[in-house]
Amino acid sequence: MDATHFADRFTTTLRHLRGVDLHSASDVDLRTALAHTVRAELIDTWQTTHGNPSTTPQRHVAYLSAEYLLGTQTRNALLATELTDTAREALASLGLSLDDITSREVEPGLGNGGLGRLAACFMDSLATLEIPATGYGIRYDYGIFRQTFQDGNQHEQPDTWLAHGSPWEISHPERAVTVHLGGHVDGDNTTRRWVPERHVLAIPCDYLVPGYKSHTVNLLRLWSARATDAFDLTIFNSGDYEKAVAARTYAETISHVLYPEDSTPQGRTLRLTQQYFFAAASLHDLLTRHLKAGRSLHTLPDAVTIQLNDTHPVIAIPELMRLLLDEHGLSWDDAWHITQQTFNYTCHTLLPEALEVWPLDILGPLLPRHLEIIFAINHHFLDDLRRSGADELRVRSMSLIQEHPVRAVRMAHLATVGSRTVNGVAELHSELLRTSVLAQFASYWPDRFTNVTNGVTPRRFLALANPELASLISDTLNVGDRWLKDLDLLRGLEDHVDDPAFIAAFREVKHNNKERLARTLANRDGIELNTNAMLDVMVKRLHEYKRQSLRILHVITQYAKMKNGLIDLATVTPRTVFFGAKAAPGYRLAKETISLINAVATTLNADDEIRPYLSIAFPANYNVTLAETAIPAADLSEQISLAGKEASGTGNMKFALNGALTIGTLDGANVEIRELVGPDNFFLFGMTEPDVVQRQRDGYHPHTVYEQSADLALAIDTISSGAFSPSEPGRYESLVSDWLWNDRFMALADYEDYARCQEAVDRHYANPDQWTRSAILNVARTGFFSSDRSIRDYQTRVWQRPTK
Ligand code: NBG
Known part of the structure; x- marks a missing residue:
């Protein structure tokens, strides 16, 4: 055209x-x-x-994910x-x-963070690699909240992404699928029949996912909930309008908002309803297509492989069993064989509180037949376990049902038992899954476990986000833009690492990207960015384990030292510390941390003496769109989680690919980044995972650490003195006392080493040639982190056809 x-x-x-x-x-x-x-x-x-799916020779990949953090669509489709x-x-x-x-363009923010963004990167790579795939999820009317700051505190506003319609969506109300809920189970020991109480419609809303210069366009099918009947006319005519639309309100609530507040029992039921709603509609879709192509259900695992993105869609396992047993009359053994060969499970966490469990008193009333099936799966599984010689202690700890503090289904156990392959998302994470979180399962089924290190799409995060670097790479490598589909070609940049013209051009790109970010921040947030300072960036969800507190404590120490004349300003490497972070609405300590960062920002940025050397930029509502401008501008990438807590990280990869150096712990994919870029081009600090375990075993007393570190004490005492909250000196007492007496993620323990490491960063930066050389090597050596490579790994390690 x-x-x-x-x-x-x-x-x-x-x-x-x-x-x-x-x-x-x-x-x-x-x-x-x-x-x-x-x-x-x-x-x-x-x-x-997609003209004729039945002739596709490859297995169709169905990716089930409660979240897709897509970013804007138009520029990507044009690319x-x-x-x-x-x-x-x-x-x-x-x-x-x-x-x-x-x-x-408004971005659909249908995800919370890394997990949802990973799903979007994978959709891009599947299409680019021409793998027939469908992404299934929920079309939330309201995505992740829009964050605003009022007096430095986070406020949540509804994300009205659909206010002006969604031109990328093709919705098909005429193809609605009915999803059943509630009720009871009838029948005797041999035939069981679910008699549901409620029915809602799932309407497919399709998004086309184009591959980059490929012949494949895949589908992202998001389900929207509607009532089966618009309203009850009899009740309406009697004048009770609210009651007349009650069923409709109930139905539409299901896809109303991403992750509703789950601290109330009502909220929890809604969350489980969402999970079942999209799992059931997606399976219906897959089975209908399979049967329409004239195939037998026994060949389902040959035709389809279903990837479960974390435990959110795991209720699909008993749902497939139900369909095969109750609707299609298969035997238990056949149904189980098909199910277990069809599903794969990706675990994305190590935090025990993030492993979902569903109390029986929530799951039972909503999905009574599924609960029976889960019990039956458990029964078979535990019998096998006992036959293999497991003692009762082991049986209890591996059971799909937890007994305390309340009886509940352990979704990660259900996923592991019901899947052919279980994977973690970085080498270290997969190793820790095998040796701690799911250790007993890994020793029972060693072959079931594997690793697929996460990746990111170079189309969005290089070509679109950093067009200047992309064209410099194309010009330098002399392969056109072939490298965008074969990111290992970036290695070729190493040949130019000593070429003065290339170095100068690379540096200019970085500077231009800072100028571009400065313009964006000026328009978007009224923030003034010093483009001559080192840009030190920490963007990710706000969570204690990610340790934004460690970053801000170090900033405070530096500030206090500058103010007290303990640092000679003439020797300072100017820095702007950039934060982007949303906190879960009910997460008190996370919200306090946001408030503290904003308070410190206000103080520093108003200080004419300090501002040229140290300032903070904390724009509200960090999202994919802002990431695309911020990441290419960064010099330093903060990846400072407590070792053993960040499953992988994907932001870390985006920064390295855009030529930022990482300061980080040996956690998640940082380990692999450091191995690839080399220790001279990575700033390592902090305890290792075994160190952390040992330190906790020995008894960790953060207050003692505080007493022994003058710099740390300076930061904490400055906060306590009210320097950042003059009208309310005790304002941050809850944060301070948590650090001193709890500090679950050991920010204090790693503080001294972090501060030492930041000095090494300053020294490296003081030599621009040395810094740029490291930055170039980061780009050249991180082609491994293309999500194309991740998808190829899924193909060889996870999505192989089952052997009979
Ligand atoms: C997150 C991890 C990240 C990881 C992403 C994608 C969840 C439950 N997990 O470390 O915290 O990069 O998943 O795998 O959101």
């Missing part, structure tokens, strides 16, 4: 779809028409790839279809700017 053709289609779409001409078009009209123009291209490709320049030229010929139009 040439620019004239594109312009023509665009104006036609504007007229036919929006009923406006160029002169009367609003922003939303322009955005919508542009999206539809590009979407039409994708649909044409989609129809050729994939190689239409960016055409669109730019076409719009310019109409007096419009592509960048203007796309910069106002």
Whole structure:
């Protein structure tokens, strides 16, 4: 398609779809028409790839995930279809700017953080690698909350991403699937029949996922909940309007909002309802397609492999059993064989509190037949275990049912028993799964466990986010942009690490990216960014284990020392410390940390003497769109979780690929990043995972650490003195006392080594050639972290056809 053709289609779409001409078009009209123009291209490709699914030789991959953190769509679709320049030229010929139009696109924030973003990267790689796949999830009306700061405190606003419609979505109400809930189970010992009490419709809302320069467009199918009947007319006519729409309200609540507050029993039931809702609708979809192609259910595992993204979709395991047993009349053994060969489970955590358990008094009333099936699976499993010689202690600890403090289903155990393969998301994480969290399962079924280290898509996080670096790479490697599909080619940059012209160009790109970030922050947040300072970035969800507190304590020490004349300002490497973080609405300590960071930012940034040397930028509402501007500008990437707590991290990979150096612990994928980039190009500090275990065993007393470290004490005492909260000196008492007397994630224990390591960072940065060399080597050596490689690993380690 040439620019004239594109312009023509665009104006036609504007007229036919929006009923406006160029002169009367609003922003939303322009955005919508542009999206539809590009979407039409994708649909044409989609129809050729998915015309006849039954002839596809590969297994179809079904990715089940409660979260997809997609980011904006238009620029990515243009990149994939190689239409960016055409669109730019076409719009310019109409007096419009592509960048203007796309910069106002609203991102669907249907995820919380890394797990949801990983799912989006995987969808991109599946399509790019031309693997037939469908992503299944929930089309939340409201995604992750929009964060605002009021007096430095986090406030949550609803994320109204659908306010102006979603031009990328194709919804099919006519293809709704019915999902059943509640009720009871009838029948005798041999035939059981679920008699549900409620029914809701699941409407498929499809998003096309284009592969980069590939012939494949896959589908992301998100389910939206609707009532089976709009309202009860009899009740309506009697005048009780609220009651007349009650069923509708109930149904629509299911896909209303991402992760509703789960501290109340009502909230928990809703969460489980969401999980079952999308698992059931997705399985219905998969089975219908399989049967329509004329295949037997016995061949399901040959045709489809289902990847469970964490435990959120694990209720799909008993649901498939139910369908095979109750609806299709298969024997238990056959149904179990099919189920167990179809599912795979990816675990994304090591924190015990993040391993989901569903109390029987929540699961039973909602899914009575599923609970029976879970008990039956457990019965068979525990029998096998006992036959293998396991003692009762072992049987109890491996059971799918936990007895204390309340009887509950352990979803990670159900997932492990019901899957062919279980994987962790980085080498260290997979190892810890095998040796601690799921150790007993790993010794019972050693072959079931494997590792697939996470990855990120270079299309979004290099080509789109860092176009200047992308074109420098293309110019330097002389392979066109082939490297975007074969990221190991970045290795070729090593040949240029001593080339002065390349070094200068690389440095200029970094500087330009800082200028671009500065413009974004000025417009978006009214924040002024010092583009001549080192940009030191920590962006991720706010959680104690990630240790934003460690970062801010060190900033406070530096500030206090500068103020007290303990540091000669003339020797200081100027830094801007950038934070982006949302806290879960009910997570008190996390919210206090946000407040403290904002308070310190206010003090530092208002201090004319200090600001040129040390300042903080903390824009609210960090999201994928902001990440795309912030990451390419970063010099230093903070990956400072307590060793053994961050399963992998994916932000760490995005930074390294964009030429930031990491300061980090030996945690998650940091371990692999350091191995690849080399110890000279990575700032390592802190306890190792075995150190952490030992220290906890020996008894950890943070107060003693505080007493023994003058610098740490200086930071904490400065907070306690009210330096950042003059009108309320005790404002941060809860944080301070948690550090001193609890410090579950041992920020204090790692403080001294972290401070030492930050000095090494300053020394390295003081030599710009040395720093740039390390930055280039980070880019050159981290091609491994392409999500294309992760998907290939899934193909060889997880998605192989079962052998009979
Ligand atoms: C997160 C981990 C990260 C990891 C992502 C993606 C959950 C439960 N886990 O370390 O904390 O990078 O998953 O695997 O969100």
